[in-house]
Amino acid sequence: MRRVVVLLASYNGAAWLPEQLDSLARQEGVEWQLLWRDDASTDASRRLLLEFAAAHPARVRELEFPAGRLGATEGFLALLRAAPAGDAYAFMDQDDVWLPGKLARALARLDAGADAVCGRLSLVDADLKPLGLSPLPRMEPGFGSLLAHNVAAGCTMVLTPRAREWALSAPPPAGSLHDWWAALLVTGMGGRLDFDPEPMILYRLHGRNSVGGAPSLLERARRALGRGGAAWWRMLTAHLAALSALPLAPGAREVVQTLNGLRDAGRPGRLRLRASAGLRHHSRAGDALLTAWLLRG
Structure with missing residues (x-):
């Protein structure tokens, strides 16, 4: 067994x-x-x-x-x-x-x-x-x-x-x-x-x-709003920095390289890089909130 x-x-x-x-x-x-x-x-x-x-x-x-x-x-x-x-x-x-x-x-x-x-x-x-x-x-x-x-x-x-x-x-x-x-x-x-x-x-x-x-997407969104976009950006930046030093698979390595330029890309550029990297929230409500954070920077 x-x-x-x-x-x-x-x-x-x-x-x-x-x-x-x-x-x-x-x-x-x-x-x-x-x-x-x-x-x-x-x-x-x-x-x-x-x-x-x-x-x-x-x-x-x-x-x-x-x-x-x-x-x-x-x-x-x-x-x-x-x-x-x-x-x-x-x-x-x-x-x-x-x-x-x-x-x-x-x-x-x-x-x-x-x-x-x-x-x-x-x-x-x-x-x-x-x-x-x-x-x-x-x-x-x-x-x-x-x-x-x-x-x-x-x-x-x-x-x-x-x-x-x-x-x-x-x-x-x-x-x-x-x-x-x-x-x-x-x-x-x-x-x-x-x-x-x-x-x-x-x-x-x-x-x-x-x-x-x-228990609900509404409550998850409320909690995310309470944390704010700055906390999300900090965690993304920390993950990218740690992952950049690792021998990732080619596709993941390209994602990290793409997203390392996210903050400096400007509003239209951020949305373009986000789409090419597959940076998407697993709920539609969360994805709308993610878009707002990306646009605000």
């Missing part, structure tokens, strides 16, 4: 961990192995994980170093670096619930030619009552569109061994996230990121989510 190495970074998640760990134990059609790291929690998170390890001997291992607080991005990347050999690698958040076929379905999509898989979310409240579905992207995620906007939610991502190596080939720039950076590196190195439209995760919205989880 195929083995999936599951990577869990916990921090004060005792309220939700039992249901998530139970959903991992109920995965069908795969052999799973859990590597976890606690980020200096002050609640019972670590105790719950040690109890889960005792209930599943030889399948669960704690990563104790580096010690202290790392935050989500560095914590997940530390787990990915330390992960043992497997057929695939899956990020797991502490507060979700996985459907029983989650890992097996991801493996099937990897077997069909994808280097990495991400997907849609079933949004639920703190008590797992349904709230709706996350929006479907209007296009398959590619390198250019991912530079505009990330649709690869880390809690849905599953990587092949090759994609794992790509994701670890360079550290992310400040302000990026492990899932966004992994998606950019996979597609930038010539790999394929597959978006699964079938939700396989109950994504719990409880008011303490680190990132993500906006």
Whole structure:
């Protein structure tokens, strides 16, 4: 049976961990192995994980170093670096619930030619009552569109061994996230990121989510407006600077070279360069907002 190495970074998640760990134990059609790291929690998170390890001997291992607080991005990347050999690698958040076929379905999509898989979310409240579905992207995620906007939610991502190596080939720039950076590196190195439209995760919205989880395009647009165009430009500039130093696939390298001239191109030039690079938001509302930011500079 195929083995999936599951990577869990916990921090004060005792309220939700039992249901998530139970959903991992109920995965069908795969052999799973859990590597976890606690980020200096002050609640019972670590105790719950040690109890889960005792209930599943030889399948669960704690990563104790580096010690202290790392935050989500560095914590997940530390787990990915330390992960043992497997057929695939899956990020797991502490507060979700996985459907029983989650890992097996991801493996099937990897077997069909994808280097990495991400997907849609079933949004639920703190008590797992349904709230709706996350929006479907209007296009398959590619390198250019991912530079505009990330649709690869880390809690849905599953990587092949090759994609794992790509994701670890360079550290992310400040302000990026492990899932966004992994998606950019996979597609930038010539790999394929597959978006699964079938939700396989109950994504719990409880008011303490680190990132993500906006249930509607309107709410996502409102949040983006609150961050403003300056924040988007800073992140694009940081990603381009980091990617410029890497041995990208020819198409991705051309995209980076094109977008490095974006800021100085003037308004008509920015729209032309944006189109040639495929710098498109995955929603129409987001794309309109992106156009406004590009025109303002």
